[in-house]
Amino acid sequence: MKKQWKTKKTIAVWAVVSLMASTTAGCSGGEPKTAEPAAGETKAPLSIKMLAPLYEEVPDMKNQYWTELQKMTNSKLDIQWAPSGDYDTKFDLVLASGDIPEVIVGNSISRPTLATAIKQGAFWDLTPLLGDFKDYPNLKKNADIGVFKLARIDGKVWGIPRMRSEIDLSLKFRKDWADKLGLPLPKTLDEYAAVMKKIIESDPDGNGKKDTLGLIGHGGIVDDATGPFEAAFGGFTPTYDEDKGLIFHTLTPQYADMIEWFSKLYKDGVLAQEFSVMKKTQAEELYNTGRAVSYGRNTWRDWSMEQEIKKTQKNAEVVSLQLQGPKGPNILLGVPINAAFYISKKVPEEKVKQLLKYFETTASTEVMAFAYQGIKDVHYKMVDGQPMLTEQGTKEVNVTSLQPLALAFDKWVKVNNPSAPKAYNDAKKKEVEVYEKIGAKNPFNWLTSATWTSVWPKYDSEFKTMQTKAIVGQISVDEFKAYAEKLRKTPELKKAFQEFAEAEKEFNK
Known part of the structure; x- marks a missing residue:
């Protein structure tokens, strides 16, 4: 791993004012x-x-x-x-x-x-x-x-x-850097990976060093952006085991397909080498100072981030990308x-x-x-x-x-x-x-299982370690897939899947 960056305190300004006309009118007359x-x-x-x-x-x-x-x-x-x-x-x-x-x-x-x-x-x-x-x-x-x-x-x-x-999260992208190289905006995940690889290899900020990062995030894989990428692989499509139990989304074969894609990004240098240990403040500072091509956060931040980057790179242009994946677009609704x-x-x-x-x-x-x-x-x-x-x-x-x-x-x-x-x-x-x-929705934001609640914590840390190892190449993707399949067959987790299925039926009533 590379040395982590030092970060300074930053104040994130967040105050969105897309209120209905009647609401605005009700408050625009004074106190x-x-x-x-x-x-x-x-x-x-x-x-x-x-x-x-x-x-x-x-x-x-x-x-x-x-x-x-x-x-x-x-x-x-x-x-x-x-x-x-x-x-x-x-x-x-x-x-x-x-x-x-x-x-x-x-x-x-x-x-x-x-x-x-x-x-x-x-x-x-x-x-x-x-x-x-x-x-x-x-x-x-x-x-x-x-x-x-x-x-x-x-x-x-x-x-x-x-x-x-x-409507919340979107994938930020430096359009001005793509324009500089004569590259069109990517429309698919594969095009996205290819375009970013070309950008980071070209010294886009002109500092004489090839130190520009591709995709950054914070915690887990790329945190806020992980869900939208998972949506592109169909990770939130209800998936059932052989007993008709509803499999938790991170244990589905689709999720493992996403891990395989991330492993390729990491191998090509497109996914930041420090992805698993990066903090939110680090990621924000890196993007706001023009050090990275892509970052997933709230859509309203497009303008704010662009203005911050323009302080040092006056031609910066930040856009949100809609990309097509194997099973859908990279859009996750909150x-x-x-x-x-x-x-x-x-x-x-x-x-x-x-x-x-x-x-x-x-x-x-x-x-x-x-x-x-x-x-x-x-x-x-x-x-x-x-x-x-x-x-x-x-x-x-x-x-x-x-x-x-x-x-x-x-x-x-x-x-x-x-x-x-x-x-x-x-x-x-x-x-x-x-x-x-x-956009896709993650049903596990509202479906619950008492068994999952009590059992998953003992697997959680190991699971995160295994997915990181698969992405960085310490284990093969096939080994990760075999590990996920083993978890799916664990009796206590199969019981949790049954409870999720029942919760789904109850919710749909």
Whole structure:
């Protein structure tokens, strides 16, 4: 392995403003309205202790954004922040300790430790409290989209989902470098690999060294981009064993085919040699400083990354690639929720009802608009008919500031960039709107198995090691395929596949 790069702290600016015209209009006239307490509610701000992931610097909860947000929601937020890269570890430790705060943000609705904690009675069953949602009209709108169905375990609602756009991830690519060599944009995975190989061998940044990286990512294989590549190999097409059990997607033959493809990329130098140990901050810095050809992240980042690269490479042009694989395009749709909020069983029932009212308020279109824009003339100004963040807005309105909010649904929030011109955002929406029709979904984002939850952790580390060995050539791909087949025949995993199949049937009802 090459020596890892040193990274400096960076602040990721993330505040997408593709809100519906009615939403924008409702907040463009000045100060946001403050939510009035409903009958029976206390007028004093509701104090909420919460564990949530941190994506930038620890925020100043007394700044203008957080002060106004808490005023709008009649709340006093006491948030324990944990860095996003270490959040799953922190989440598991908190659950294991039993010292769970009033509200905890779950990063994945299918996380095994979460399912275990729920079965052990760590959280409130919200099903009877929410009822038919007649007291929660904003949450009902979200429920009508079907997101509460995705958050169920054993047919019950355990968490309040945080809304998210399904159109999200895309594969970044340096079009200007391809243009420089007279190469057309690739349309297939094989063309993608061939074009990148030519680019990295050509000294595209002109520094006199052939040190440009091809495809980069962070953790696992290429983390955010792994799912879209898996979609191209048909990895999310339901696949069953000889007993009609639903095989977990990473154990399917299609997944092994993807590993074989990655092994070829690695051998050709197209996949970064440090792929298995690279951190998210490293990958971001490498791409933003013009050191790599391709990187998979949220679509809205195309503009931001291009502008960062232009600071040192003025002709940079970043585009999102739609590539055809053996079994489909490299498009993976997200689940329309980004985790959920779980309420500790230690919280008294009366306060649980107050917390539900808080989440009801945060799911309004008004709070949604504020969450992405902040205060007019403080955090944003209207430019060419759309909100554009100010310098203060880019500091205070970001991914971290969204964490305590349930939000409403808007399918463009992961596409539009608040710093980009309206014409750019409109063109980007037109470019990716087809994703809704052609994209795959990972059913294991909502299907659960008690057996898988309890058994897979003892295989997980070894599996990741084996896939890395196969990619870097320490074992053959055939050996990896034989290893995956052996796992598929393990009795306890076959039992898990049966449970996944039953969960699929139940979900499809």
